[in-house]
Amino acid sequence: MIKGDKIKLVHKMGVFDNIGEICEVTDIQEGGVICFKFGGCHLGCMSYDEYEKYFEKVETPVKKPWSDWSLVHKLTFIDIRGDEKTIKYQYRDNGKRIQVRSGALKAGSSCYDEDEFSLSSGLELAEMRLIVKYLDNQVKSIAKAM
Structure with a gap:
């Protein structure tokens, strides 16, 4: 996991119960503390264990480049x-x-x-x-x- 990755809430985490919400990882601090942004402007922090329990990584598909133009x-x-x-x-x-x-x-x-x-x-x-x-x-x- 790196800064900029997207993660999705899959289990209720205290009052954070918007299951399916996509959050952005804003920082990984020393000791494995994960900082993330949710709700557009709110910030949160959690341990890696909490991440594994409540979130999953959102895989972004790799965009395939355009093929060459075909024959006529x-x-x-x-x-x-x-x-x-x-x-x-x-x-x-x-x-x-x-x-x-x-x-x-x-x-x-x-x-x-x-x-x-x-x-x-x-x-x-x-x-x-x-x-x-x-x-x-x-x-x-x-x-x-x-």
Whole structure:
């Protein structure tokens, strides 16, 4: 445990009974005394034995870096005028989010922390959002030309 770690109250500790509250370790003093911040502005101290009895460490997931942009893919759909349109795009992911780009258009999708990441589902959603952006630009262009 180090300064800045997050810990969560899992058992009532005297009047400190907000089970599930996330606290931040502010200092580890000589002798193993753990100082922590809770409730946004309150400070507390406890021994390591008390920590083991009442708290658990909150593990923060390591963020995966973005992958390189993929090779060019093609996406075919029907535009506002009813014509078949094919655009080229690339995508990348970081194990939680997917980004797609085609020229100046960009779109993305992400999953909740508790969901399992699915590249195919995320890519499908991001592609649909890219199509919506393309169609939105097409409508604006038509309206401007009127």
